[in-house]
Amino acid sequence: MLTSNEIVSALENDQFEFYYQPKVSLVTGKVYGAEALIRLVAPDGTVIMPDQFIPVAEQSSLIKSITRHMFLKLVRDMLALKKIGPLTVSFNVSVRDFEDDTLAKLILETLDATKLPSELFQLELTETATLEAGDVVKENMMLLVDAGLNMAMDDFGMGYSSLDTLSKWPFSTIKLDQGLISRMFHSEKSLTIVETSIRMAHELGVYVVAEGVETQAQYQRLLETGCTRIQGYWISRPVPLPQYTS
Ligand code: C2E
Ligand code: CA
Ligand code: CA
Numbered sequence: 001m002l003t004s005n006e007i008v009s010a011l012e013n014d015q016f017e018f019y020y021q022p023k024v025s026l027v028t029g030k031v032y033g034a035e036a037l038i039r040l041v042a043p044d045g046t047v048i049m050p051d052q053f054i055p056v057a058e059q060s061s062l063i064k065s066i067t068r069h070m071f072l073k074l075v076r077d078m079l080a081l082k083k084i085g086p087l088t089v090s091f092n093v094s095v096r097d098f099e100d101d102t103l104a105k106l107i108l109e110t111l112d113a114t115k116l117p118s119e120l121f122q123l124e125l126t127e128t129a130t131l132e133a134g135d136v137v138k139e140n141m142m143l144l145v146d147a148g149l150n151m152a153m154d155d156f157g158m159g160y161s162s163l164d165t166l167s168k169w170p171f172s173t174i175k176l177d178q179g180l181i182s183r184m185f186h187s188e189k190s191l192t193i194v195e196t197s198i199r200m201a202h203e204l205g206v207y208v209v210a211e212g213v214e215t216q217a218q219y220q221r222l223l224e225t226g227c228t229r230i231q232g233y234w235i236s237r238p239v240p241l242p243q244y245t246s
Contacts, residue, residue, distance in 0.1 A: 035238075
């Protein structure tokens with residue numbers, strides 16, 4: 001695990017990058033977007049994964065600096081990607097990012113200045129974070145939703161959200177937790193949660209993305225259950241931007 005000082009130094013030295021993992025629609029068979037996943041690329045080329053620094057950053061307001069820094073990087077990447085056509089991109093935020101309106105304002109000002117369509121951007125917030133969040137978080141989230149950005153509830157199935165929670169928060173997508181997907185064929189309960197979540201979400205008009213899809217069997221079963229969007233190693237691992245565009 002990195003220390004706060006090491007994270008600050010990585011920020012100052014611009015060592016964070018996004019890797020992109022494609023998301024595929026089973027209806028069109030095409031890539032319709034990507035999730036941006038942070039990596040710390042050390043000067044010697046070593047790639048450090050987010051579990052080594054995001055939990056530390058989330059314990060303080062450092063996470064807010066990372067999110068702001070990375071959003072601006074995402075916009076630069078999106079401007080570079082524009083040449084290959086519009087693509088929706090999702091990125092991960094923490095509940096702390098919505099404790100005040102700094103991030104929401106930065107996003108709105110930046111989209112205004114660059115003329116990038118807000119509909120292309122989706123923010124992912126975990127289900128467990130949402131369940132603990134209060135009104136201020138919702139208000140700041142609404143600033144973005146009202147401007148046309150989308151929200152996805154990440155790691156869905158870990159926090160036991162009810163239909164009620166989902167209807168009270170402005171999420172247009174849920175992302176089924178990859179633990180559920182990996183246990184689908186080994187646990188009746190997981191399979192039931194997967195199938196019920198897909199039905200419930202669709203009844204509310206909410207999209208479902210299955211995450212961590214690693215095998216054809218999982219993909220096939222999800223398709224039969226009515227899940228039309230998937231992400232996982234079976235399609236592609238997250239890759240650096242130059243590789244993503246080639
Ligand atoms: P997440 O948002 O749930 O992201 C999905 C994680 O699953 C990613 O790990 C991805 O590389 C991995 N994954 C994708 N497909 C598969 C698969 O088929 N099998 C398996 N076993 N894994 C798969 P990664 O990139 O290490 O990110 C871990 C977590 O770190 C993310 O989980 C997210 O919570 C957090 N994170 C990543 N980037 C950011 C960021 O920019 N900001 C914040 N606040 N958190 C981030
Ligand atoms: Ca995510
Ligand atoms: Ca997830």
